[in-house]
Amino acid sequence: MTIKEILKGLAAVSLMLMTTIADAAPPTKGAPTAPTVTGNTQGRLLASNCFQCHGTYGSGGFYPLFGKGNVSSTLTKYLSGNSDSIMAAHLKGYTPEQLQAIADYFANP
Amino acid sequence: MNRRKFLGVTASGLGLLTLSSFSAFAARDSNTTPVQFAIPTNTGINGHIVVLGGGMAGATVAKYLRLWGGTGVQVTLVEKSAAYTSNILSNTVLTGQRTLANLAYHYDTLKNHYGVKLINKEVAAIDAASIQFADGTTLGGYDRLVIAPGVEFDLMPGMTSVDEYDTLIPHAWKAGPQTALLRDQLINMTDGANVVITIPKAPYRCPPGPYERACVIADWLKANKPNSQVIVLDANADILVEKDNFNYAFTVTHAGVIDYRPGCTITNVDSATRVVTYNQGLSLDNVVEAGVLNPIPPQRAPKLLADAGLLNSPDGRFASVDVLSYESTAIPGIHVIGDASSTTMPKAGHIGNQQAKTCVDAILRVLQGQLPDPSPVTNSACFTPITASTATWLAAVYQYDPGTKKMVIPAQHNNGTAISAPTASTRNYQDMLTWFNTLMGDTFA
Numbered sequence: 001m002t003i004k005e006i007l008k009g010l011a012a013v014s015l016m017l018m019t020t021i022a023d024a025a026p027p028t029k030g031a032p033t034a035p036t037v038t039g040n041t042q043g044r045l046l047a048s049n050c051f052q053c054h055g056t057y058g059s060g061g062f063y064p065l066f067g068k069g070n071v072s073s074t075l076t077k078y079l080s081g082n083s084d085s086i087m088a089a090h091l092k093g094y095t096p097e098q099l100q101a102i103a104d105y106f107a108n109p
Numbered sequence: 110m111n112r113r114k115f116l117g118v119t120a121s122g123l124g125l126l127t128l129s130s131f132s133a134f135a136a137r138d139s140n141t142t143p144v145q146f147a148i149p150t151n152t153g154i155n156g157h158i159v160v161l162g163g164g165m166a167g168a169t170v171a172k173y174l175r176l177w178g179g180t181g182v183q184v185t186l187v188e189k190s191a192a193y194t195s196n197i198l199s200n201t202v203l204t205g206q207r208t209l210a211n212l213a214y215h216y217d218t219l220k221n222h223y224g225v226k227l228i229n230k231e232v233a234a235i236d237a238a239s240i241q242f243a244d245g246t247t248l249g250g251y252d253r254l255v256i257a258p259g260v261e262f263d264l265m266p267g268m269t270s271v272d273e274y275d276t277l278i279p280h281a282w283k284a285g286p287q288t289a290l291l292r293d294q295l296i297n298m299t300d301g302a303n304v305v306i307t308i309p310k311a312p313y314r315c316p317p318g319p320y321e322r323a324c325v326i327a328d329w330l331k332a333n334k335p336n337s338q339v340i341v342l343d344a345n346a347d348i349l350v351e352k353d354n355f356n357y358a359f360t361v362t363h364a365g366v367i368d369y370r371p372g373c374t375i376t377n378v379d380s381a382t383r384v385v386t387y388n389q390g391l392s393l394d395n396v397v398e399a400g401v402l403n404p405i406p407p408q409r410a411p412k413l414l415a416d417a418g419l420l421n422s423p424d425g426r427f428a429s430v431d432v433l434s435y436e437s438t439a440i441p442g443i444h445v446i447g448d449a450s451s452t453t454m455p456k457a458g459h460i461g462n463q464q465a466k467t468c469v470d471a472i473l474r475v476l477q478g479q480l481p482d483p484s485p486v487t488n489s490a491c492f493t494p495i496t497a498s499t500a501t502w503l504a505a506v507y508q509y510d511p512g513t514k515k516m517v518i519p520a521q522h523n524n525g526t527a528i529s530a531p532t533a534s535t536r537n538y539q540d541m542l543t544w545f546n547t548l549m550g551d552t553f554a
Contacts, residue, residue, distance in 0.1 A: 034146040044177070045470040049488045049506075052459055052548045056176070059144035061547035062540075086502050086540070089528035090488060092521055093506020098486065 034059070035066065043105035046098055050106075058106050062087075065106040072103035139543040143550030145222050152179035156252040156476045159240065161232060163188030163216060165458035166447030167257030169465035169552045175223040178473050185226045185248070186219065187240065193553070196315065197458050198545055199284035200322045203292050204329040206497060212284060214553045235417050237442040253472055255435075256419075256428075257447040257465070259283070260314055260408040260456070265307070267377035267386075277380040278402040282314060294401045295326065301336040302400025305385055307375055308343040309407040312427075314448050314456045317503055319405050320348060320355040321493045327363040328496040338366055340397060342373040342387055351493070351529040354501040358533065362495060378404060408456075410449035419443065422451035432509065432516050433481040434471035435464060444468050453515045454507055460489040462552055484509050487516060489527070492541035500537040501530040 037057060050058055050065060058065030065071055078088050079099075091099065156178070160171045163186055171186045178184075195212040202209055219225040231243035235256070239249035262280055264271065274280050279287035279294070295304065304326055308319040323341050330337045348355045348371070359367045370389060377386040383402040387395050409426035410419070419428040421439045428437055428445040432452055435444045446464045448456040454464070464487060471481035487507045494500045505527035507516035518525045530537055 034144045037146060037149075039149055039152070041177075045466060045482055046486055048173075048466045049463055049486055051466075051551045052462055052488075053490065053544055055140075055144060055547055056551050057144070057146060059146075060140040060142065061550075062139050062543055064140070084531050086490060086504050086530070089504040089523075090490070090506060092523065092528070093488065093508070093519055094486065 037109050040105065040108055043101040044109075047102045047105040047109075050102065057109050066109055067106070069107045071106045072100060075099050075103060139547075141543055141546035141550060143547075143554040145218065145554065146176060148175050148224060149179040152177075152181065152473075154178050154473055154476050155181040156472075157183040157185070157250065158253050158255060158472060159185045159187065159248065159251040160255045160257065161187045161235065161240070162257035162259065162447075163190070163219075164193055164257055164259050164447065164461070165552055166461035166465045167255070168193065168214075168216070168219060169462045170255050170257065170446060170469055171219055171225045172223050172552070173466055173469040174472070175225060177469055178476075180224070182473070182476070183226070184224075185228060185251070186216070187228045187230065187232060187248070188216065189229065189231045191215070191229065194284040194288075195458075195545075195549065196282075196284045196318075197548075198541075199281070199288050200318070200325045201494060202284070202288050203281075203295060203322070204325050204497060205292070209284065209288060214549060216553075218554045232413060235413060235443075237440050252476065253442055253444060255444045255446060255468060255472075256414065256449065257445075257461070258411045258413065258449050260448045261411045262406040262408055265378040265404050265406055266375055267379060273380040274404075274406075278378070278383065278404055280405050281403065282318075282405050282408070291401070291403060295329070296333075298334060298337065298400040300334040302334075303337055303397075304330070304339045304401045304403065305383075305397055305399035306339060306341050307373070307378075307385065307404045308341065308345065309405060310344045311349055312451075312456060313405065313408050315491070316350045316455050316457070317355075317491060317493045319343075320351070320358075321495075322403070323367055323369070324355070324358050324363060324493075324495045325497070327366040330366060331363075337400065338368055339363075340368045340399075341370060342375065342385065342397070343369065343371045344373060344375070346372050350527065351501060351503050354493075354495070354529055354533060358495050362533070375404070378402070408448075410445075414445070414449060417443075419445060427451035432467075432514070433483065433485060434475070435468040436471075444472070453517060454487060455489055455491075455505075457489060457491060458552075459491060459548055460487055460507075462548065463487040463489075483511070485516075490544065492537060492544050494538065494541065495533040498535050498538055499533040500541045501533045502537055502540070503527050503529045 054061040054065050174184045192213045192215045201207045233243045234241040239247050241247050279291045281287040281291045323339050327339045359369045374388045383399040385397050421429045428450050430450045435446045437443045447461040467485045489505045492500050492502045505518050508519050510517045
């Protein structure tokens with residue numbers, strides 16, 4: 001099975017999951033246990049621009065960022081590609097230094 | 110296989126995903142259940158902040174004052190309503206895809222988890238030192254007052270009372286009973302009669318919203334009132350945002366159902382007969398009769414702010430603020446965030462949330478004797494349904510420009526302009542639901 005075939009299957013399954021998620025209960029109920037934050041304020045306000053779509057402290061949403069050490073390389077790949085996604089559109093508005101600061105924050109939130 | 114297990118398998122089995130493939134998958138790997146983090150006890154920050162208004166900006170500021178400020182920061186949220194009804198996605202109530210109850214967000218989590226004190230009262234007057242409530246009581250002794258009151262609506266020419274919006278010609282630009290009334294009027298409209306929507310000159314709440322409304326109503330009419338049209342009378346000279354997408358929607362997707370007329374100045378609205386008179390360029394005193402009339406009125410910050418002397422924008426309709434902290438430029442100690450402030454940013458919930466975080470960070474720094482962050486960034490994202498199953502989006506990032514002291518979209522971001530979706534799609538519609546649920550979780554939970 002090629003990676004392309006695997007992804008095709010994944011996309012179909014994830015679309016079904018998405019439908020379930022879209023119909024899920026309002027977000028005030030059933031909150032899971034939260035991880036502990038360090039209290040780091042360096043880059044926090046800047047990184048909070050991500051929270052609307054990735055959850056408070058990057059805890060979920062489209063893709064979790066909390067505690068991830070690889071955010072910088074992911075952003076770099078987005079920028080070097082030709083994606084016309086809303087994520088790529090957002091990244092165009094930040095300087096490389098700001099993107100690095102955001103990645104550093106999510107590695108140590 | 111449950112979802113977590115499924116993801117575990119994919120993560121271990123597919124270590125060599127290319128980025129484009131990975132991101133396509135990741136966007137659907139969504140989890141919109143909010144995570145509630147603990148309130149820190151060791152920040153060393155102390156103060157009492159009063160927040161007036163529990164909408165998108167006000168709820169966010171209350172939550173983050175506690176989340177970032179810790180247990181030493183006392184937060185009082187003053188909100189007259191028991192719940193907030195989301196304006197975002199409220200156009201889908203008109204088409205029956207959602208209910209108003211489905212868009213209601215309560216303050217339980219702010220109160221019970223974040224420790225925000227709620228005061229459920231109507232406010233009569235404000236100043237930097239105290240709030241006077243309609244019941245005659247007062248609240249004072251706070252360090253800072255943050256106001257996030259939303260907007261009020263002007264009368265259209267020819268109208269004599271705002272009650273006409275509640276009973277005859279709902280604007281439904283604040284989701285609630287008028288949304289339900291507009292829905293009922295659409296259902297009861299005679300097939301072949303027309304829906305007339307009027308759009309005010311910018312700035313108004315949610316720039317793409319009126320065009321979105323025209324689209325989703327047109328989509329609904331095709332199935333339910335096939336002989337009816339949507340006539341859009343826009344006071345602006347052209348479509349303000351996402352011009353390519355909305356022009357395509359008006360002329361292709363909903364061709365023959367939407368009649369878009371730019372540059373229209375409304376001169377009279379008869380709410381009883383639903384007859385609108387307007388000028389368009391050199392064509393004067395045009396008359397259109399509506400089966401359902403939905404005037405979206407010009408908007409301004411509430412009278413409460415005018416009475417307090419806060420509305421010092423050039424047009425006198427909104428509150429000018431220092432966008433490093435959102436402190437009023439008229440009255441020190443009062444911050445104005447969200448739709449009531451006058452800035453270069455759109456009046457919308459997603460960016461109201463980020464203005465709130467900027468305001469919180471600045472207040473917490475001030476409480477510690479520091480200056481606000483000198484280079485804040487805000488961002489705006491808005492998904493817009495075009496049909497019952499497709500949507501577009503609009504995105505912009507704003508950086509602080511010390512020269513003009515304004516938030517501006519930087520040159521590297523589409524030459525200083527917003528970026529919109531290349532086309533309406535079902536994928537965008539699914540993403541819209543993830544965006545909405547996550548945004549509401551970051552704001553209220």
